[in-house]
Structures are given as structure tokens and as C-alpha cells.
Amino acid sequence: AQSVAQPEDQVNVAEGNPLTVKCTYSVSGNPYLFWYVQYPNRGLQFLLKYITGDNLVKGSYGFEAEFNKSQTSFHLKKPSALVSDSALYFCAVSQAVTGGGNKLTFGTGTQLKVEL
Amino acid sequence: ETGVTQSPTHLIKTRGQQVTLRCSSQSGHNTVSWYQQALGQGPQFIFQYYREEENGRGNFPPRFSGLQFPNYSSELNVNALELDDSALYLCASSSAKNIQYFGAGTRLSVL
Numbered sequence: 088a089q090s091v092a093q094p095e096d097q098v099n100v101a102e103g104n105p106l107t108v109k110c111t112y113s114v115s116g117n118p119y120l121f122w123y124v125q126y127p128n129r130g131l132q133f134l135l136k137y138i139t140g141d142n143l144v145k146g147s148y149g150f151e152a153e154f155n156k157s158q159t160s161f162h163l164k165k166p167s168a169l170v171s172d173s174a175l176y177f178c179a180v181s182q183a184v185t186g187g188g189n190k191l192t193f194g195t196g197t198q199l200k201v202e203l
Numbered sequence: 204e205t206g207v208t209q210s211p212t213h214l215i216k217t218r219g220q221q222v223t224l225r226c227s228s229q230s231g232h233n234t235v236s237w238y239q240q241a242l243g244q245g246p247q248f249i250f251q252y253y254r255e256e257e258n259g260r261g262n263f264p265p266r267f268s269g270l271q272f273p274n275y276s277s278e279l280n281v282n283a284l285e286l287d288d289s290a291l292y293l294c295a296s297s298s299a300k301n302i303q304y305f306g307a308g309t310r311l312s313v314l
Binding site: 121129 | 209244246295
């Protein structure tokens, strides 16, 4: 089974500082990886995806993620954090399911808190 | 916003009752997936519908069932509600196997 792990329940960073939210994956074959963000009482918003190609993926709101095959990691990064980035971040992997569809398997989430 | 709408936003039911949740997919999307997100956890895949057929199912019992309509909107039905069914239910729409875009969810409380 394919899975992702988010080793940090919470990450605290000062506004203006760079941020990193960690994710490692365990998949057979080529990974299809995603980052989503969830604000309180809201659904998930897509940030970015890695399918193939460049290891540095750029996404929405200034976020980017670095795919590292040797370390099986897909860390989310942003050069300068904003207070408004405070939210719950989920890493996910897409995998095929019986019947021809595909599902997202999510990590447990990392709460990002950006402080003034 | 994604264009995926879910109704109702909140729902309170008692144990043993049945509930129907609804989802309108984003224009141009023919695939709908449903997820259950318990408090403090990541979303868990329930099932997926493609062109009105179920084409994938997660580890949920048969009392969780669904439908997809010709306009690609979808329903999630849960029979014989249990306390552990209390969660945020998320619908996501996509075009085939592309990016899944989520609605704001339905918060179900089972008392």
C-alpha cells in the first residue's frame, strides 16, 4: 500500500522567515504527490502536485515543494511566511484502486502557525 | 473557490437514523470522490464515481452508499448511523484522474 508520513504535528515560524513542512512517502512505482491546505471549517485547497519532471514544483500562494527520490521526501516550502499561511497542511499520494479509479491517501496533517 | 458545492453544511442526526449528503461537481468534471475526515485526522477515501458508476471503494461498510447522476452531481447515503460516523464529509470532483478539487464539506454530528 502507498502511504505518506508527516512527522511534525505542528510547525511554528515567525512571519518573514522561510518555512518547511515535511512529508515522506512510501510508494511502489512512480509517485503522484500532492499538497493541500485546510483552513478552519473549510474543505481542502489544492496547492501543488508532482507527477514527473522537475524536482522543484511551484504552486499557489508562493508555495513550492521539492521532490527528492533518494530521500523519498516531498517537503513543502515557502521563502517568506505570512500570518495568513497559518492553517493545516496535508501531503497526499494518489494511487489506483480496484475498479479503475484513483484515490488520495493523506498524511495526518501538520498545523502551521506563523507568528508576528 | 473550487466550484464544488456541498449541502447541507451542518447536520445533526441520532444513532440509527439515515442521512443523505449532496455534492455538485465543478463544471466539466465527470468524477466525484467522497472522503470522511474525523476530528484531528486526515481524510479517508470512501468511494469514487465516474460517469454514474462506482469505480473505487475504500474500507467502509456497505451502509455507506452513493449515487452519481447524469449531470455528475452525487449523493452519499449512510444508513444505521453510528456515533463514530460523526465527521466532516468531503466531496471532491475531478476530470478523470486529474487533480481533485474539494468542496467545503458537510459536518455530520451523530448523537
